[in-house]
Amino acid sequence: MTAILAGVSRRRLTAVVVALVVLASGTASVLGLGLLAASDAPFDHAFAQQSGAHAVAAFDPSKVPATGLAMRGASGPFPQATVRPTIDGFRLSPMTVVGRADPLGPVDKVSVDEGRWVRGPGEIVLNREFAGPRLAGATLTVDGRPLRVVGVAYSVSRTADAWVSPQDLPHPQSLQMLYRFAQAATEDQVRAGMIAVTRGLPTGALIGSRSYLSVRLSANGAIAPIVPFLVAFAVLGVVMSVLIVVNVVSGSVVAGYFRIGMLKSLGFTPGQVVAAHVVQVLLPAALGVTLGALLGNLLSVPLLEDAAQVYGTGALTVAPWIDVVVPAGLLTLVALAALVPALRAGRLSAIEAITTGRAPRAEHGRAAQRLLGGLRLPRAVTLGLARPFARPARAATMLAAVLFGATTITFALGLGSSLYLIEDALLHDRSAPLEVAMMRGPDAVPYDGSLLKTIKDQPGTAHVVGIDRRDVTIPGLSGSLPMTVFDGDVSWTGRQLISGRWFRTPDEVVVPTGLLNSMALSVGDSTALEQDGARRTVHIVGEIFETDDAGLQVFALDPAATATRYEVALTPGTDLETYRNTLQTALQGRPIDVSLNDENGRRLFSILLGMISTLTVLLAVVAGLGVFNAVVLDTRERVHDLGVLKAIGMEPRQTIAMVIAGVAGLGLLAGLVALPAGLALHRWILPVMAAAAGTGLPPGDLDVYTWDRLTILAASGLTIAILGALIPATWAARTHPAPALRTE
Amino acid sequence: MTPLIQLTAVTKRYDAATALRELTFEVGAGEAVAVMGASGSGKSTLLNLVAGLDRPTSGTVAVDGVQVHALSEAGAARFRRQRIGMIFQFFNLLDDLTVLDNILLPSRLGGTPAGRAEIRAAELMAALRIDRHATTYPARLSGGERQRVAIARALMNRPAILLADEPTGALDTATGEDVLDLLLDLNRTGQTLILVTHDPALAARCAQRVVTLVDGAVAAPAGGVAR
Numbered sequence: 015m016t017a018i019l020a021g022v023s024r025r026r027l028t029a030v031v032v033a034l035v036v037l038a039s040g041t042a043s044v045l046g047l048g049l050l051a052a053s054d055a056p057f058d059h060a061f062a063q064q065s066g067a068h069a070v071a072a073f074d075p076s077k078v079p080a081t082g083l084a085m086r087g088a089s090g091p092f093p094q095a096t097v098r099p100t101i102d103g104f105r106l107s108p109m110t111v112v113g114r115a116d117p118l119g120p121v122d123k124v125s126v127d128e129g130r131w132v133r134g135p136g137e138i139v140l141n142r143e144f145a146g147p148r149l150a151g152a153t154l155t156v157d158g159r160p161l162r163v164v165g166v167a168y169s170v171s172r173t174a175d176a177w178v179s180p181q182d183l184p185h186p187q188s189l190q191m192l193y194r195f196a197q198a199a200t201e202d203q204v205r206a207g208m209i210a211v212t213r214g215l216p217t218g219a220l221i222g223s224r225s226y227l228s229v230r231l232s233a234n235g236a237i238a239p240i241v242p243f244l245v246a247f248a249v250l251g252v253v254m255s256v257l258i259v260v261n262v263v264s265g266s267v268v269a270g271y272f273r274i275g276m277l278k279s280l281g282f283t284p285g286q287v288v289a290a291h292v293v294q295v296l297l298p299a300a301l302g303v304t305l306g307a308l309l310g311n312l313l314s315v316p317l318l319e320d321a322a323q324v325y326g327t328g329a330l331t332v333a334p335w336i337d338v339v340v341p342a343g344l345l346t347l348v349a350l351a352a353l354v355p356a357l358r359a360g361r362l363s364a365i366e367a368i369t370t371g372r373a374p375r376a377e378h379g380r381a382a383q384r385l386l387g388g389l390r391l392p393r394a395v396t397l398g399l400a401r402p403f404a405r406p407a408r409a410a411t412m413l414a415a416v417l418f419g420a421t422t423i424t425f426a427l428g429l430g431s432s433l434y435l436i437e438d439a440l441l442h443d444r445s446a447p448l449e450v451a452m453m454r455g456p457d458a459v460p461y462d463g464s465l466l467k468t469i470k471d472q473p474g475t476a477h478v479v480g481i482d483r484r485d486v487t488i489p490g491l492s493g494s495l496p497m498t499v500f501d502g503d504v505s506w507t508g509r510q511l512i513s514g515r516w517f518r519t520p521d522e523v524v525v526p527t528g529l530l531n532s533m534a535l536s537v538g539d540s541t542a543l544e545q546d547g548a549r550r551t552v553h554i555v556g557e558i559f560e561t562d563d564a565g566l567q568v569f570a571l572d573p574a575a576t577a578t579r580y581e582v583a584l585t586p587g588t589d590l591e592t593y594r595n596t597l598q599t600a601l602q603g604r605p606i607d608v609s610l611n612d613e614n615g616r617r618l619f620s621i622l623l624g625m626i627s628t629l630t631v632l633l634a635v636v637a638g639l640g641v642f643n644a645v646v647l648d649t650r651e652r653v654h655d656l657g658v659l660k661a662i663g664m665e666p667r668q669t670i671a672m673v674i675a676g677v678a679g680l681g682l683l684a685g686l687v688a689l690p691a692g693l694a695l696h697r698w699i700l701p702v703m704a705a706a707a708g709t710g711l712p713p714g715d716l717d718v719y720t721w722d723r724l725t726i727l728a729a730s731g732l733t734i735a736i737l738g739a740l741i742p743a744t745w746a747a748r749t750h751p752a753p754a755l756r757t758e
Numbered sequence: 759m760t761p762l763i764q765l766t767a768v769t770k771r772y773d774a775a776t777a778l779r780e781l782t783f784e785v786g787a788g789e790a791v792a793v794m795g796a797s798g799s800g801k802s803t804l805l806n807l808v809a810g811l812d813r814p815t816s817g818t819v820a821v822d823g824v825q826v827h828a829l830s831e832a833g834a835a836r837f838r839r840q841r842i843g844m845i846f847q848f849f850n851l852l853d854d855l856t857v858l859d860n861i862l863l864p865s866r867l868g869g870t871p872a873g874r875a876e877i878r879a880a881e882l883m884a885a886l887r888i889d890r891h892a893t894t895y896p897a898r899l900s901g902g903e904r905q906r907v908a909i910a911r912a913l914m915n916r917p918a919i920l921l922a923d924e925p926t927g928a929l930d931t932a933t934g935e936d937v938l939d940l941l942l943d944l945n946r947t948g949q950t951l952i953l954v955t956h957d958p959a960l961a962a963r964c965a966q967r968v969v970t971l972v973d974g975a976v977a978a979p980a981g982g983v984a985r
């Protein structure tokens with residue numbers, strides 16, 4: 015009677031474990047694939063969703079009346095003006111404001127993220143890129159008139175920084191028209207489209223137009239270097255989940271061999287036995303995968319919300335195909351993982367199955383006991399340590415589970431740390447957090463050197479470098495490229511070199527991987543550079559880590575350069591906001607902007623980190639469940655020995671120590687193997703992924719495994735194993751010995 | 759003199775069955791008591807309660823001044839290690855340990871210094887004539903030899919009480935006699951012994967007192983306390 019009861023509850027627990035493992039794997043897979051799918055051309059998807067404007071054009075209202083612009087299939091004309099709003103007396107940067115009564119329309123269906131659209135005069139809706147936390151619910155003053163912020167919206171086409179009611183712009187500087195064209199894949203097609211829609215308008219009516227392709231380039235440029243890493247981790251997560259599911263499921267079926275033998279001796283056919291076992295695993299797996307998919311969708315909501323913001327798209331959701339593919343895929347996998355050992359069991363004779371299912375490999379266990387018995391360790395510990403040798407197959411299963419988990423943790427920590435350094439290099443907002451820029455436009459003032467003095471004199475200034483941006487051409491490369499010219503040392507700004515060194519003279523330049531590749535150049539080469547018609551030769555002395563403009567850029571030194579903006583680093587302990595406000599006050603009345611480096615890039619990093627840590631935790635849990643499952647099977651099988659040990663005086667804590675010692679060795683071993691495995695994965699995947707994004711990596715960004723981290727990581731396998739074994743160990747300590755002692 | 763073992767009004771109920779009913783039972787130090795009764799009458803349950811392997815539903819179990827029924831799990835384990843030796847019908851040896859390691863187990867669990875424990879184990883193996891099997895595994899031994907290993911293990915920590923649950927049940931008659939002689943020898947040297955058996959002849963031969971259980975209660979107090 016008790017034997018049958020034990021059998022039933024063992025199956026029930028196995029079912030729970032299978033369900034949990036599949037649940038966690040399902041969650042991880044949905045999360046990983048969801049973010050993966052969302053990261054696939056997010057701009058194009060969002061652009062299609064919003065019926066983005068292929069061309070944004072501005073017309074002169076004095077040359078063409080609004081009625082002369084309206085046309086089918088286009089949005090507009092909308093009144094438009096560039097204003098400098100103030101908030102609490104502070105002047106904000108200039109802002110393009112468009113008067114628009116309706117966020118929808120044939121082109122550029124603006125999505126309202128928060129609040130609502132403007133309903134009448136006195137209200138303003140900010141573009142998400144412009145809206146900071148300080149602006150929510152605030153009142154802006156434009157030309158002395160107050161405008162209350164009633165909502166935050168987003169236009170993929172970036173048609174405005176803010177929208178107001180058309181009545182608030184009775185005298186627009188220009189009229190905005192938003193067009194979509196049948197053909198708009200290339201700049202030429204967009205240009206042809208513009209010519210077609212402006213045909214017949216008076217000359218000079220069109221002030222200017224912008225193609226969506228430039229917006230697309232900058233949007234994609236910002237996420238391009240990150241997506242491959244995301245892909246790598248998502249794929250890793252899915253693969254690890256799959257391996258552990260296979261591992262647990264097949265392990266459970268093997269553990270059922272004894273029962274298979276019993277069923278056969280009762281007259282079940284091999285087919286019935288196989289079917290019974292596959293179904294027994296499939297039922298809990300189906301439950302697990304359903305809950306897992308649900309949880310994955312829930313967990314991905316905040317992640318995708320953030321991703322949507324960074325990608326500059328409307329709301330992102332898990333693609334429906336993922337909710338079909340993940341459950342179907344996992345269930346198929348579970349069925350296969352159960353089928354293989356079940357088929358084998360189906361072929362075994364009843365007696366073979368009973369003995370395979372029951373008899374541990376005593377002889378292996380004995381050799382280990384003999385060796386370990388010599389150690390001066392508590393007996394309970396050596397009893398446990400020898401255990402894996404008695405059940406090599408199960409031990410291998412457990413080892414694999416912990417190995418996967420620990421490898422994932424090792425890789426994830428390295429990936430996270432590297433991404434942190436990579437983001438630092440690309441955004442250099444931590445090293446140079448402040449940017450002081452001179453305004454362009456009608457009220458711009460000539461550079462006079464007093465600005466630099468003001469910055470330098472301000473307490474808390476650690477470094478300043480002046481920056482100018484020029485357009486240059488390189489013979490052999492079509493189009494112009496931006497050249498960033500610094501007037502001094504830049505090594506402190508956080509920019510990183512992949513190879514070579516920084517420039518020391520105006521004849522030396524550093525360039526990104528993208529330019530080196532497209533020109534087949536390498537560090538040490540010379541190249542011609544044309545600027546304003548003048549040609550000179552420069553030496554490439556370094557490869558800079560930079561992915562903007564696909565790396566088609568030049569960075570140079572010119573101590574005599576006229577800076578249009580400054581990057582500033584503060585001395586340690588200086589408060590950024592206070593510094594900024596003081597500087598802003600000192601510069602009051604001058605057309606100069608003191609801004610913090612853009613936070614958007616940081617958000618991207620935090621999304622990635624969120625996803626990496628969520629997946630890592632899930633996979634560690636899955637690995638722990640693998641251990642849990644193996645330990646449960648093992649202690650159930652040893653219930654007799656455990657009873658004997660208790661009868662001769664083994665205390666509960668000794669039982670726990672014994673069971674945990676049984677997995678500790680494996681955990682430690684797995685952790686130690688996972689260390690080089692994770693390191694190798696990191697060393698291999700990161701450069702490959704970077705190359706896929708068209709860039710090299712600064713070698714320092716890969717050196718993230720410090721000794722203290724390695725020490726902690728080395729224990730990760732042990733930690734997973736112990737946590738996985740803890741619950742079944744306490745169960746083992748609590749099981750009643752008396753019934754076990756009566757059976758043989 | 760207070761008895762070494764004192765069960766007072768002990769009832770043990772399981773979900774389906776009542777194994778012991780208001781049982782009062784005592785054993786003096788150095789006594790050898792045989793417990794008999796039909797299958798399911800509660801003999802093993804009685805031993806389990808004395809050993810602290812199980813707890814009574816009501817009533818008290820006192821052994822050598824220890825309130826066994828009130829011990830914690832860990833306390834009961836230590837109590838068993840120090841004062842109880844158990845022998846079972848099916849030996850219950852650990853297959854992956856050698857004979858010597860099986861015998862050493864109780865002392866190793868209790869943290870007895872290895873040297874002293876090994877001397878004690880060697881003495882026991884010699885006395886029980888299993889010394890030449892020290893490094894053999896239990897599976898290679900005959901039933902009688904296995905039971906002698908189990909007895910050696912039970913005696914390892916010099917327990918005050920030896921509990922034997924049908925120690926000869928799995929042995930042929932001659933081997934069973936052999937094991938029984940051993941237990942009697944032990945009792946003669948002062949070892950308190952409770953022996954569960956089905957066999958009235960065995961019971962009569964080795965015990966000074968025979969207690970028969972019927973449905974969890976003492977049926978006929980037979981024999982009286984000798985000496």
Ligand SMILES: Nc1ncnc2c1ncn2[C@@H]1O[C@H](COP(=O)(O)OP(=O)(O)OP(=O)(O)O)[C@@H](O)[C@H]1O
Pocket residue numbers: 752753772773774775776777795796797798799800801802803804
């Ligand atoms: N763990 C348990 N759970 C439920 N019932 C139990 C348990 N242990 C014993 N019983 C029941 O208690 C009663 C007494 O059992 P016990 O093992 O003490 O009998 P016994 O006299 O030793 O029998 P046998 O001679 O067959 O060994 C029986 O009815 C048995 O079914």
Ligand SMILES: [Mg+2]
Pocket residue numbers: 801802803923
């Ligand atoms: Mg019994």
